Amino acid sequence: MGCCEGYGTKKLINDPFKVTIESIQGLVNAYPEIVKQIGPHVVARKDAPVKGKVGVVVGGGSGHEPLFIGWVGFGMADVGVLGEIFAAPPPPLILEATKAANGNRGVLYVYGNYAGDNLNFDMAAEVAVAEGIETEAVRVWDDVASAPPDRVEERRGLAADLFVIKIAGARAEEGASLSEVKLAAEKARDNSRTFAVALSPATVPTSGKPTFTIGEDEMYFGIGAHGEKGVRKTGLLSADATAQILVEEVLKDLPYRTGDEVNLIVNGYGSTTLMELFIINRKVNEILLNSGIRIHRTEVGNFLTTQEMAGCSVTLMRLDEELRRCYDAPAVTPALTRCGPRR
C-alpha cells in the first residue's frame, strides 16, 4: 500500500455511485432490532422519534464507517444522515433526518467542522425552525493539526465525534433539555483533542484514485481524514516513536495536566491492524501514566475511518463527573454497545 502512485485499491462494490445507499441498506439489514431506514440516506433508531426527548441528529460524508450511522441507537444518536463519499449531506436530507428525530423537545445536530457540513446543516436548521422544530448545533473540531489553539473553530473534526455523540446521546436519554444537551456536547468537544498520522492513502470508489501520494518509507502527521494537508512528513518511525509524537501534540494543546482524568481513543483509519493499534496503545498508556494522567476508559479500534487508509490517531477527552457518567451510560448501537458503567 502506498507504493503505487495512481493505482487504487480493489474494492468489493457494485456501482461506485451507489456505494453509500447500498452500504446503508446493508447496515439496516444487519441490525433491524436497533435501527430502521427512513430514506436512502437516513437511518433512525427503531423507536424514533422518542416523544419528550431531545433528538440527536448526526451526519456527514459517508466513507468513514462506522462513523456516523454506526452510532444510531439507544443512548447515542436518534438519526444519522449520510452524504455521498466524503461529501456533506444536502439540506433536504438533513431536514428529513430532523423530522425523524423530532420528539417535540428540539433537535441537536452533531457533526464534524467542515465547510460543506456547516453550510448544509445551517440551511436545514433554517427550514426546520420555519417548520416549528427548534434546533441547535455542535460542530466537532478536535484536530490539533488543522489550526492553532487560538483558532480552534477552524479545526477539523476527527475521532472526538465518538465522544461528543456519546455524551449528547446519554444526556438526551437522561431527559435533559436542548440547551443542557448542547452544553454537555460542547463541553465534551472543548475537552477533546486529536492528532493523527497516515501511512498510506485511501482510494475513492468513484475515481479509483488515491487521496494523496506518499513515499514507500514515509509517514504523514496531521493529515486530514480526506487527504487534507498535514504538518509533517517523516521517515517510517517505530510504533513507540509514533505514539510519543501523537500523545505529545495532544497533551500540550489543551493542555492536559497531571491529575487529569481522561478517556482515550486509539483510532484506526482503515487498514491499520488492531494488532498495531494495541501496540500504539501500549505506549500511549505508558506515557499518560508517566505524566500523572489517569485513564478512565480506552477505546481501541476503527471508529472514524477513511476507507482503507493506513494510519491512526490519538484522542483524549478530559473528564468531569458529567462527562464520565454520560460516557459510561448504556448504549445499544450497531458499532458501540455498553451495558452500563462496567461496559
Added chain:
Amino acid sequence: MGCCEGYGTKKLINDPFKVTIESIQGLVNAYPEIVKQIGPHVVARKDAPVKGKVGVVVGGGSGHEPLFIGWVGFGMADVGVLGEIFAAPPPPLILEATKAANGNRGVLYVYGNYAGDNLNFDMAAEVAVAEGIETEAVRVWDDVASAPPDRVEERRGLAADLFVIKIAGARAEEGASLSEVKLAAEKARDNSRTFAVALSPATVPTSGKPTFTIGEDEMYFGIGAHGEKGVRKTGLLSADATAQILVEEVLKDLPYRTGDEVNLIVNGYGSTTLMELFIINRKVNEILLNSGIRIHRTEVGNFLTTQEMAGCSVTLMRLDEELRRCYDAPAVTPALTRCGPRR
C-alpha cells in the same frame, strides 16, 4: 495493495519479533476492567479462575485480531493464549492458560483445526490431566473450501470460531458440565460453514513479505487465512456477484434449507472497509431471505482478520433453541459486548 510483488505493507510496530507480546500488553492496558495478564502470551478474564465453572481456553496464532483474546471475558472465554504471528502457541503456554482457567470443573479448549494447534493443545492436555485437570477439546473446521464434505475434520477453522466460542462461553456460564459445554460447542461447529475470498495478501511483520501474490484485477476464492491454497481465481467481481458465490458455497455444503433459522457473520479480513462489508451483507441478506432462510442475528465487521489482507467471508450457523439462547446471552469482552437478548 496487491500491486507490488515482494513489497510489503508499512506497519506501526517496534521490534517485529515482539509484535505479539506488545500487542497483548496493549489490549490488557485498554481493558483492565475486563481482563488481566497471566503471562506475556496469556490473558484471562479479570475474575479467573471462576470456581465451579467449566473453564474455556481459546487460542492459536496471533495476527488475527480480535480473534482469540478479544473474546476473553464474562460470557465467552476464560483465558486466551496466543503464539507468535500465524504460529500455534507452544504446549507450556497452553498449560499456563489451562491452569489460569481451572475452576475445578474441567477445561474446554476451543481452537482452529490446524496441525500445529492440534498437536500443541493435545500435548498440553496430556500434562494437564497428569496434573489433575480434566480437559476436552473442540476443533473448529468451518472452511468449506479446504476439504470435501465427507472429510470435514480436515477443514480449516475460520470465522465460526466466534460462534463456537460464544456458545461454549455462554453454556459454561449457565453452569453446564464439561461434557455439556463440549456438546454445545460441537453442535455450534457442526452447524456452521464458511466460505472466503481474498483480494490482496497480508504482510507478515517478521519477513516484511506478502503471504501470496495476486494480479491487480484478480480475486482468490477459498484461500486460507494464512495464504493456504484456494479453490478458484477469478477476475474482479462485483460485490453482489461475490456475495452470490460466497453464500451458494455455504448453503449447499451443510446444506442449509428453507425454513432454517441462522446466525450470520460477514467477516472482514483486514483492510476491506465496513462500507464494503455492508454492501456484501445487503446481497447476502437478500439471497437468504429469497431462499426462505430466516436470519436471527447478523454480525458485520472484522472478527478473524489476517493482518491487512483485503477480503471477506460469509459464515452461517443453523440455530436450535440452545444455540439461539447461548448466542444471545450476555457477554462482556474487549471485542464483543452483549447486554442481553436484544443485544
